[in-house]
Amino acid sequence: MKARIDLNSRYVLSGVLLVCCLTSAYSQDKSLFKVRQQQASNTAQRADAKSAILSNDFKKTEITRDFISEGVAVADLNKDGKMDIVAGYYWFEAPNWTRHEMAPSRVYDPRKEYSDSFLNLGMDVNQDGWDDVVIIDFPGKPGFWFENPKKAAGEWKKHILADSVGIANESPGFIDIDGDGRLDILCGDKDKKQIVWLKPPVKPGEMEWQRFALSKENVPGTDIFSHGIGYGDVNKDGFNDVVVREGWYEGTTDKKAGNWVFHPANLGENCSHMQILDVNGDGKNDVVSASAHALGIWWHEQIVDEQGQINFKTHLMSNTTAQTHSSIMADLNGDGRKDYITGKRFLAHHGRDPGDSDPGILLWFEFTPGKEPYYKEHIIDNDSGAGLNITVHDMNGDKKPDIVIANKNGVFLFENKMKK
């Protein structure tokens, strides 16, 4: 009997410890304090944003209201020339969005569960002419890809990426790191705590992804639950660098060196995909980020001090919506300049986050360098939001980029109806 009790109390204890671990991994106490400070000092700004009207520039299509994935992708999976929508283990066939299953899955409870699909990417991995689907699972797990069975029926074959590298950092980037025209995955390596990129196979018929390191081991931005990473040329030396919240890794021509030098800098709070662009048009590249689990969208102005040291000054761009756990750049309005798209990760932690009762807003910013405040906010929708990645693609062939999102609210397509 005693043994039984001990066993039970051990279960209770480990349960408590697990909850503590999870809570501290996601803990935002410090951020919350800052959010409240910002809310207090920006009441007028928040009121303005709240009263903002939907732009009416996008036509919304509800693909499903089921929570099946927080990642989303597009790909022509049945090779009929029309782009289909992928959300986790399901794909929706254009043009009527008929649902198909790649492998057994189910609908998840948005108030209690995470799905097993955090970010998605559509690409022809083995280059057999049929698009495949890459899935990034829960933080720290290895990614995998589903091989398109072509016309054959049955389950899609699952292949693990790059010798099971545990993908760390919650906003891995789908970025062409080596410039060969194929998208790679920029992320952290969970075990080595190193900034790495995973490269898809090069030759047709090859299946294996390769892992290459950019930074040294045990560096910032590489914990399982690290928030925020991006790729761009910070110091304008012609080589793209990696930014994380804690600073930036100086890029060189060698993308396999594993020795990129780290420069500490303050790039704000826990955030989603970090974007590098010259916001104010002063010739120096700045960084735009959005809070992953609290409230705030910021631009971090690059300022070079007298010693030539690169620092950043953080400016609040918006506090319209919280939990902006993904972002992407795309030229939505056709002015030749890329815009910033983000949205609320609806019920990010099942209702335990600041701003949970706010509507599921999807929004974008155009940039107006040279003219303060250097950006303009537009709200697309208030009953969707965004998941852990956002996909932009011309889905209807009118040459304008459309937006696709998947989160705990469902899966949605937003067709761009803006006139140039």
Ligand SMILES: [Ca+2]
């Ligand atoms: Ca298709």
Ligand SMILES: [Ca+2]
């Ligand atoms: Ca590549």
Ligand SMILES: [Ca+2]
């Ligand atoms: Ca650089």
Ligand SMILES: [Ca+2]
């Ligand atoms: Ca600048």
